[in-house]
Amino acid sequence: MRIINLIKGDIRFQFKYGFYFVYAVFTAVYISLIFVMPQSWRERAAAIMIFSDPAAMGIFFMGAIVLLEKSERVLNSIAVSPVKTGEYILSKVVSLLFISVVVGIAITLPAGTKNLYASVIGTAFGSAFFTLCGLIVAANISSLNQFLTTAVPIEIISFLPPIMYLFGYDNMFMLIHPGCIIISLISGNSKHLFLLLAILCMWLVALYKVAHKYIQNMFQNAGGVNL
Amino acid sequence: MTHWKYKRLSISFMQYINQIARDAMLFLSCLAPVLYGLFIKFGIPVAEKFLTGYYSRKEVLVPYFLIFDLFLVVLTPMMFSFASSMVILGEIDDGITKYMSVTPLGRGGYLISRLILPLTFSFVVSIIVMNVFSLTINSFEIIIALSFLSSVLGFMTTMMVVSLSANKVEGMAITKMSGISMIGIILPFFVLTRIQYLAILLPSFWMAKFALEGKITYLILCVMVSAGWILLLLRKFMKKTM
Numbered sequence: 001m002r003i004i005n006l007i008k009g010d011i012r013f014q015f016k017y018g019f020y021f022v023y024a025v026f027t028a029v030y031i032s033l034i035f036v037m038p039q040s041w042r043e044r045a046a047a048i049m050i051f052s053d054p055a056a057m058g059i060f061f062m063g064a065i066v067l068l069e070k071s072e073r074v075l076n077s078i079a080v081s082p083v084k085t086g087e088y089i090l091s092k093v094v095s096l097l098f099i100s101v102v103v104g105i106a107i108t109l110p111a112g113t114k115n116l117y118a119s120v121i122g123t124a125f126g127s128a129f130f131t132l133c134g135l136i137v138a139a140n141i142s143s144l145n146q147f148l149t150t151a152v153p154i155e156i157i158s159f160l161p162p163i164m165y166l167f168g169y170d171n172m173f174m175l176i177h178p179g180c181i182i183i184s185l186i187s188g189n190s191k192h193l194f195l196l197l198a199i200l201c202m203w204l205v206a207l208y209k210v211a212h213k214y215i216q217n218m219f220q221n222a223g224g225v226n227l
Numbered sequence: 228m229t230h231w232k233y234k235r236l237s238i239s240f241m242q243y244i245n246q247i248a249r250d251a252m253l254f255l256s257c258l259a260p261v262l263y264g265l266f267i268k269f270g271i272p273v274a275e276k277f278l279t280g281y282y283s284r285k286e287v288l289v290p291y292f293l294i295f296d297l298f299l300v301v302l303t304p305m306m307f308s309f310a311s312s313m314v315i316l317g318e319i320d321d322g323i324t325k326y327m328s329v330t331p332l333g334r335g336g337y338l339i340s341r342l343i344l345p346l347t348f349s350f351v352v353s354i355i356v357m358n359v360f361s362l363t364i365n366s367f368e369i370i371i372a373l374s375f376l377s378s379v380l381g382f383m384t385t386m387m388v389v390s391l392s393a394n395k396v397e398g399m400a401i402t403k404m405s406g407i408s409m410i411g412i413i414l415p416f417f418v419l420t421r422i423q424y425l426a427i428l429l430p431s432f433w434m435a436k437f438a439l440e441g442k443i444t445y446l447i448l449c450v451m452v453s454a455g456w457i458l459l460l461l462r463k464f465m466k467k468t469m
Binding site: 013017018019021022025026029060061063064065067068071143144145146148149152 | 246247249250251252255309310313314316317320321394395396397398399400401403404407
């Protein structure tokens with residue numbers, strides 16, 4: 001029950017601060033762009049749009065979310081409440097995953113992706129991956145600019161190989177990279193699905209462990225430099 | 228302006244510079260235009276050569292080289308505008324902006340040190356970057372005019388973020404939305420009918436029209452539309468920080 005309330009609270013927070021409005025506008029823009037593109041480009045373009053925006057929203061917004069929670073002393077309250085670190089992380093992951101998947105489906109449908117299920121799974125895993133990355137960075141920063149500059153190298157490492165993969169550099173070894181698996185799934189490829197999901201799960205478990213360690217430290221020093 | 232006013236402004240500006248230098252944002256703001264400049268100066272001509280061969284056409288990207296230049300000229304002010312927005316949002320959340328307004332620096336001085344001075348610096352960087360990397364613009368006067376307009380756009384973007392958002396999270400959402408205002412740069416190149424005039428309220432549209440046709444009227448319209456937005460947003464910001 002506690003986790004449901006946490007997720008509901010996070011969704012309400014995201015709605016209040018305009019995430020849903022922003023993504024409604026961006027979805028309309030992306031769909032319009034897809035419709036003006038030639039048919040042969042649409043699938044790839046939709047995959048890049050979903051991978052780089054709704055799926056990656058965690059790495060864009062997490063710094064601001066955690067810093068606001070710090071400055072409004074929400075983290076102090078959570079730290080002394082029965083909420084566990086894992087529940088806090090899960091709530092962030094699930095709430096952002098929800099909006100990512102909804103936006104992902106809205107972009108995928110007009111693009112005519114051949115396998116909607118694979119695309120949805122890819123978007124969901126992508127969202128979880130980037131939210132965990134965002135949480136790891138956010139737990140270690142004290143300003144938004146610091147978050148941005150720390151997140152940039154992660155974004156380059158996460159975005160470049162998948163785009164190379166999508167444009168033909170599709171060596172099997174590239175599928176060790178989580179971003180390549182995610183973009184492959186988003187573009188509707190369900191070949192070796194279980195193997196790819198197993199690799200992705202290993203990445204997510206590893207990221208979760210790192211995020212858990214840092215978030216726990218953050219709770220122990222609740223408030224950080226802004227207090 | 229007296230010596231003391233200069234001193235206050237320079238102290239506040241140095242605080243800002245220290246803040247963004249500590250976060251490596253200053254380095255990133257200067258590095259990004261250089262990297263993009265290198266990309267368009269050396270990468271785009273190679274891409275053009277490849278594409279003309281691949282599609283057996285005389286030119287593929289050449290008609291759009293000016294778009295790459297326009298994104299180059301707006302990149303530096305946008306990076307500084309983003310850095311300023313994040314600093315101001317952080318300071319609003321921490322209550323520093325209100326404290327500043329009751330110090331001798333005042334709200335005006337605060338905005339000058341956090342916005343005007345960084346954008347003046349970015350104006351100079353834009354001119355240098357455009358002179359070195361521009362693909363199509365050779366006229367120094369046009370480069371100065373475009374760098375000035377892009378600094379005005381940067382000012383407007385920062386005002387939009389800090390006036391319309393109540394905190395960092397809303398600020399990030401509005402930062403994302405403000406990216407759409409840059410759509411005006413590509414519209415005159417792709418929408419050739421009168422429909423393009425639906426974007427008359429976007430200063431970036433008039434900037435692109437000025438770069439494309441060189442008419443001074445478009446430069447004036449860009450400044451006027453931007454000034455209208457800035458005044459509106461400035462009033463909102465002043466109310467918010469009272």
